[in-house]
Every structure is written in C-alpha cells, then in structure tokens.
Amino acid sequence: MTKFKKRPSKLKKFLGLLGPGLVTGASDDDPSGIATYSQAGAQFGLATLWLALLTFPLMAAIQGMCARIGLVTSQGLTVTLKNHYSKPLLYIMLLFSFPAITLNIGADIQGMGAVAHMIIPAIPVSVFCVAFTAILMFIIIKYPYQKIAKILKWLCLSLLLYMIVPFMIKQDWVLVVKNTFIPTIHFNKEFFSIVVAILGTTISPYLFFWQATMEVENMAQSKRKIIVNKRVLGDMRTDVNTGMVLSNLVMFFIILTTGSVLYNSGIRQIDTVDQAAKALEPLTGKLTYLIFAIGVLGTGLLAIPVLAGSQSYMLAETFGWEAGLDKKFPQAKAFYISIIISLLVGLSLDFLGISPIKALLFTAITYGLTAPILIAIILHIGNNKEIMGENTNSKFSNVLGFITLFIMTVAAVALIYFLFK
Secondary structure, rough: OOOOEEEOOOOHHHHHHHOOHHHHHHOOOHHHHHHHHHHHHHHHOOOOOOOHHHHHHHHHHHHHHHHHHHHHOOOOOHHHHHHHHOHHHHHHHHHHHHHHHHHHHHHHHHHHHHHHHHHHHOOOOOHHHHHOOOOOOOOHHOOOOHHHHHHHHHHHHHHHHHHHHHHHHOOOOHHHHHHHHHHHHHHHHHHHHHHHHHHHHHHOOOHHHHHHHHHHHHHHHOOOOOOOOOHHHHHHHHHHHHHHHHHHHHHHHHHHHHHHHHHHHHHOOOOOOOHHHHHHHHOOOHHHHHHHHHHHHHHHHHHEEEEEEEEHHHHHHHOOOOOOOOOHHHHHHHHHHHHHHHHHHHHHHHOOOOOOOHHHHHHHHHHHHHHHHHHHHHHHHHOHHHOOOOOOOHHHHHHHHHHHHHHHHHHHHHHHHHHHH
8 A cells, every 4th residue: 555645734834944034033123122113113103114114125135145145155154254355354343243242132131131020020120130141041051053943933923922912902004004105204313313223123233144154054954965056045035034024024013012102192212121011001901011021021032042142153253163052062162151251241231230222222323334334245245156156146136235235324324424413
C-alpha cells in the first residue's frame, strides 16, 4: 500500500518561513518606540498616521537588502564593511551606534520596570529593572539561538494587543482614513523632531546589522547547504515583509489610540510608556490600560536581546571574536561578556538618574542622523557585483532604497536646521 506524504497547509508553510524578518520587525516596536509613537499621538493627534504608510516600503526595502547581503556573503554586515570598505568608516559607525544602542537598552529596561511597578505598586521600579535584566541575561547565556528564536517569535504575539485597543473606543474612521492617506506637515522644530524620532525608531541602524547576522545564523543552523536562488530570496522577502507589516501596523495603532484618546482629552506630553498607560486608564478603562501595559513588557523582552545581541555581534565581527547565540559561554566568552556589559550599563541608567525621555530622544535622533550614511553604504554593497555576484539589487529595490536615503537625509537636515534656528 502506497503511503502519501501529507502536504503542509499554506498557513503552516507560511509560518515556517517566518524567522529573522519577523523578529526584526517586531523588535522595532520596543518600549522606547512605543513611547515615541505615544508622544506623536498625544502631541499631534492623528497628523502622523501617514508615516506608518510611508515607512513600510522603505523599511522592507532596506531590511531586505541587509538580509540578502547576509544570505549571499554568509557574513554579517560588519564583516562586509571591514573587508570591503575603509576601517575609519566602520569605526565611526561603531562610535555612533554604541551609545545609542546602550541608551536604548537602558530606556527599555526603565520602561518595563515602570510599567511593571504600575501593575504591582508594592514592588519598586528598581527591583523590577534588576529582575528583568537578570532574566534576560540568563536566557541569552543559557539557551542556544534556536530556542531564543522560538521565544522571540512567540513574544511577537504581544504586539497584537496594540491592534485591539483602537476598536475598544469610539473612532472617527473617516478622519482616520484622511490622516492615513493625506500627509500633514507642520514646519516647526517640534514636528520635525517627532518625524526624525519616528524615522530613527523605525529605520534603525542596529536592525540593519541584526538582520544580516541573523540570516547567517539561520543558515548555520540548517543541516544542509543553502544555495541562494530565487526561491530562497523569495522566502526571505516573505519573512522580511511580514515583519515590517507587523511593525508598521503596531506603530499605526499606537498613534491612533493615543491620538484619538490623549490628544482629544488635552494630554499633549507623554515622556514614558507608563505615562501613556496611566493616561489611558481613566479615559478608556482598566482593560485598555492593562493591555497597553502588558504589551510593553512583551515588546521589551523581545527587543532587548536584539539590541544587546546586535551590538555584541558588531563588536565580535570587528575584532574577530568567536560569536554566536548558538555557542556556549566558554566558546564565545568575549561575545557574551559584551552582552552582559551592555545590559548592566543599560540597567545603571536607572540608578544614575538619567531621564528615559532624554535617552530616547538622543537615541532616536542619533539613529536618524547616522541611518542615511549606513543606507548609502548598504545601497553600494547591494549593487556591488564583486560582493553580491548575480544577486545585486533589483531596480525596484534601488528606487525604494534611494527614496529612503533621500527622506532620511531631508528629515535629518530639517531637524538640524530647526534645532539651530
């Protein structure tokens, strides 16, 4: 009797394709990103909703290029930079990236601690911050990449909570559609600060490095040699595009929630994620407030390993250390020690009294100012036949890439102009 192998369902096949792209997109909506989106909604209402529509193709194009670079070269983006470009350029990128990533980690830890304290007031914020840092440190060091990747993929579900909230409150959907498809621009420092902060939060340089390295990690975990062909690149695009869609949907719904609730109630300033949750409670009820708060914890647990990991991979690839989340601590001591240090330095911000909102503002603006340089380099790598062979960028990817470069550059120049005006 002939046995027929059951073909996997389309849904199962689709879910099987999701990996680095999904995690990268989801981790982009970390507590610091949520604070930025909440401030955009509180300060400008629904006026920045159109940015979610704008940033999706731009994010997808750049992250897709980074993923392709990782697949084709079997190397992280840092190694490619080191091997084919000047060392000073690499060191400048590292110099700008490290403070921003460390402050981002610190702001996320503080955000998680503040939200957890809000749910359980009996326990101080500092105790929660230490506990979350210890848990993350243990998971990253103890478990191999495959298990961490599975945990991160499940944590992506926490982002779906933010898509529920807007439907729990009354909305003017005609106004929502109008602000989504018709851009509103205010020519002042405050508006351009929030635009650069949103662009810097969504199109973040650390995600470029993480995306390329995770594609390499995924290939290393495969039991067979992966030949980069149209099918492999198509699967990668599905993964990346799914992650970017999720990321931008979450951004859209957070701005929609805070823009329709906080702005209309006269609340114009949101400095931290716990402030956003607290402000929502009396206006929309306990359930909305809890959903918002729990989402922050899930996104923090998802994003911080990505932030710390990307920074450590960048260091390891620069200085030739053994690296990999699949390796045990004795096999890659320097790599794991750098992760521990970044988490501890991030944690120390809470005890040094550094304001989370100032850290976030510095981080987002730094990302916004350095991203154009990195995007230009990624475009050059993506079109370099010596590096990419037959898998150089398509015309469509290049068009989106250059539009991204132009928009990020204009936004950064506008911000500098308004800051010094």
